Amino acid sequence: MPVVHVEHLSKRFGKRVLAVDDVSFALEKGSITGFLGPNGAGKTTTLRMIVDLVRPTAGSIAVFDGRYRDLPRPWTRVGALLDASGFHPGRSGANALGVVARASGIPAARVAEVLELVELEGAARRAVKGYSTGMRQRLALACVLLGDPDLLLLDEPANGLDPEGMRWLRTFLRARAAEGKTILVSSHVLAEVEQTVDDVLIISRGRLVARGPLASLDAGASPVVRLRSPQAELLQRHLEERGAAVNRLGDALAIRGPSAPEVGEAAHQCGAVLHELITERPSLEDLFLEIAGTRRPES
Amino acid sequence: MIDLVAAELLKLRSTRTALGLLIAAVLVGLAPAVLILIFAPAEVLEDETVGGFGFLVTGVTVVPLLGLVFGILSMTNEYRHGTITYSYLVTPRRARVIAVKLFVCFGVGIVVLALVGSLVTLTAIIGYEVRSLELETSFLFEDGVAETLALVLLAAGLMAALGVGLGALFRNQPATVAGTLIWALAGENIVVSLKPAVGQYLPFAALQQVVTGGVTVSTGAEVGLSRPEAFLVSLGYIAVVSIAAVYTTMRRDVT
Ligand SMILES: Nc1ncnc2c1ncn2[C@@H]1O[C@H](COP(=O)(O)OP(=O)(O)O)[C@@H](O)[C@H]1O
Ligand SMILES: [Mg+2]
Numbered sequence: 001m002p003v004v005h006v007e008h009l010s011k012r013f014g015k016r017v018l019a020v021d022d023v024s025f026a027l028e029k030g031s032i033t034g035f036l037g038p039n040g041a042g043k044t045t046t047l048r049m050i051v052d053l054v055r056p057t058a059g060s061i062a063v064f065d066g067r068y069r070d071l072p073r074p075w076t077r078v079g080a081l082l083d084a085s086g087f088h089p090g091r092s093g094a095n096a097l098g099v100v101a102r103a104s105g106i107p108a109a110r111v112a113e114v115l116e117l118v119e120l121e122g123a124a125r126r127a128v129k130g131y132s133t134g135m136r137q138r139l140a141l142a143c144v145l146l147g148d149p150d151l152l153l154l155d156e157p158a159n160g161l162d163p164e165g166m167r168w169l170r171t172f173l174r175a176r177a178a179e180g181k182t183i184l185v186s187s188h189v190l191a192e193v194e195q196t197v198d199d200v201l202i203i204s205r206g207r208l209v210a211r212g213p214l215a216s217l218d219a220g221a222s223p224v225v226r227l228r229s230p231q232a233e234l235l236q237r238h239l240e241e242r243g244a245a246v247n248r249l250g251d252a253l254a255i256r257g258p259s260a261p262e263v264g265e266a267a268h269q270c271g272a273v274l275h276e277l278i279t280e281r282p283s284l285e286d287l288f289l290e291i292a293g294t295r296r297p298e299s
Numbered sequence: 300m301i302d303l304v305a306a307e308l309l310k311l312r313s314t315r316t317a318l319g320l321l322i323a324a325v326l327v328g329l330a331p332a333v334l335i336l337i338f339a340p341a342e343v344l345e346d347e348t349v350g351g352f353g354f355l356v357t358g359v360t361v362v363p364l365l366g367l368v369f370g371i372l373s374m375t376n377e378y379r380h381g382t383i384t385y386s387y388l389v390t391p392r393r394a395r396v397i398a399v400k401l402f403v404c405f406g407v408g409i410v411v412l413a414l415v416g417s418l419v420t421l422t423a424i425i426g427y428e429v430r431s432l433e434l435e436t437s438f439l440f441e442d443g444v445a446e447t448l449a450l451v452l453l454a455a456g457l458m459a460a461l462g463v464g465l466g467a468l469f470r471n472q473p474a475t476v477a478g479t480l481i482w483a484l485a486g487e488n489i490v491v492s493l494k495p496a497v498g499q500y501l502p503f504a505a506l507q508q509v510v511t512g513g514v515t516v517s518t519g520a521e522v523g524l525s526r527p528e529a530f531l532v533s534l535g536y537i538a539v540v541s542i543a544a545v546y547t548t549m550r551r552d553v554t
Contacts, residue, residue, distance in 0.1 A: 044554075048552075048554065052387075053388070053552065053553040053554070054553065054554060074388070074389070074391060075388065082384055083381055083384055085380075086381035086385055087380065088376065088380045088382055091314050092313065095309065095313035096313075096382075098313070099309050099310050099313070099382075102306035103302055103303055103306035103389045103390060104302070104389050105302045
């Protein structure tokens with residue numbers, strides 16, 4: 001039984017904005033899934049619908065087999081980081097967590113524990129307005145861990161973190177994963193979660209456009225063959241007649257479709273001279289951007 | 300529920316908003332009393348018709364208005380700072396979040412008015428003693444005074460609760476505070492003076508009448524609602540606003 005089961009989920013804001021469009025996925029117990037997509041793709045809206053903050057226009061959501069609002073003491077089952085700025089600036093970090101602990105029936109001693117876990121014990125008594133972005137992000141993570149939940153939903157936890165903070169976050173997520181928690185972590189930058197997640201869901205303009213193990217992402221990716229030739233124009237026409245996608249810039253061609261040997265043979269057939277011929281594998285990031293539709297296939 | 304009340308009280312204790320308003324309430328209540336005690340001539344303070352005591356509590360009548368602002372702030376602060384997200388994550392049954400806030404602010408409104416009232420009474424006793432004047436207190440023990448006092452305290456609680464309801468309904472802090480105060484202090488007065496028969500039923504006029512028992516119109520005539528009537532009308536407003544607040548809050552997206 002999946003921990004989270006989302007089926008045909010849609011959300012419309014007003015008449016115009018279809019923020020989430022028929023999204024379905026399931027999170028298995030103990031899985032770490034990256035929820036990727038450019039800004040405005042619908043990640044935050046989806047996460048907020050899972051925890052009943054936003055009402056779906058259509059579709060169904062099951063969290064631990066039921067609705068989030070029907071979970072008794074939900075903060076001990078699910079930890080959601082949705083907005084690192086969700087703290088009163090005048091309240092101390094310890095009190096901010098104290099309020100949440102109190103309302104969830106979590107013992108007050110747990111506050112000090114989680115603050116230590118995110119290395120904020122030194123700043124616990126200080127007002128949140130004096131915290132740096134990274135400290136706020138860690139406070140939000142501490143808050144998420146208060147109830148020691150089995151499911152973590154983290155919306156862009158790496159936002160605003162410096163490289164050291166990012167490294168800290170990766171270690172943090174791996175430690176939680178080692179504890180067997182189910183994690184869904186969103187990001188608009190693949191590199192932020194690439195080293196942490198096993199599976200990815202890629203969302204673009206509200207629709208899921210790819211899903212599966214991270215490793216399978218580049219399986220369907222076609223490499224780009226690049227070449228330089230004094231007869232570039234002639235060769236371009238020849239390749240295009242055979243169905244390849246070709247972009248030309250001066251004497252340089254970028255070709256999608258045929259492999260490098262096939263391109264070499266084609267050049268020989270039409271008598272074009274090659275000065276350079278290489279195969280370029282797109283990076284995972286390029287692929288992600290391409291799948292997510294923020295960038296046209298590279299020229 | 301007890302956990303939620305405790306959390307709400309921790310919210311109040313852990314920022315300066317509540318403390319600031321408490322200090323303001325004490326100052327607003329005490330300052331006129333102290334000034335009057337120092338500067339008013341003896342015959343005014345010993346006047347038996349108005350009762351010198353009647354003058355001394357002028358500042359106290361402003362305290363429920365601060366309670367109203369307190370209620371609005373305690374709700375709208377959650378939207379303003381985004382803490383509402385955590386409140387609803389922890390308690391997804393949103394009606395409970397609002398109900399607990401209504402209840403806590405209602406209690407705080409009563410306690411603060413009782414506190415300021417007691418401080419003013421204490422100050423009066425000391426002031427009269429210092430000036431060797433006779434403080435007329437016998438009217439405090441007349442029939443119906445205890446009941447009136449109870450209604451006044453409850454009305455102060457209702458003001459704070461009304462603030463919570465309005466805050467939940469409108470969410471925007473500056474607009475709700477400004478709009479409510481302008482309506483309460485100016486808007487209703489205009490209606491009351493033009494059409495007292497209608498005006499007497501308006502929410503803040505009703506709450507005011509719980510304290511004053513009726514309204515005095517420009518002709519000097521006393522019209523309006525008796526204290527218990529005014530209290531029931533006020534209660535009706537709180538109920539309507541609270542239900543509307545819960546109804547809209549349950550349907551709104553928190554983004
Ligand atoms: N409260 C809202 N009202 C109207 N449109 C919204 C609201 N929240 C989000 N949107 C729109 O929904 C789309 C998805 O937003 P969001 O879920 O925040 O994306 P992401 O988190 O992937 O950046 C965007 O076009 C955004 O402008
Ligand atoms: Mg987002």
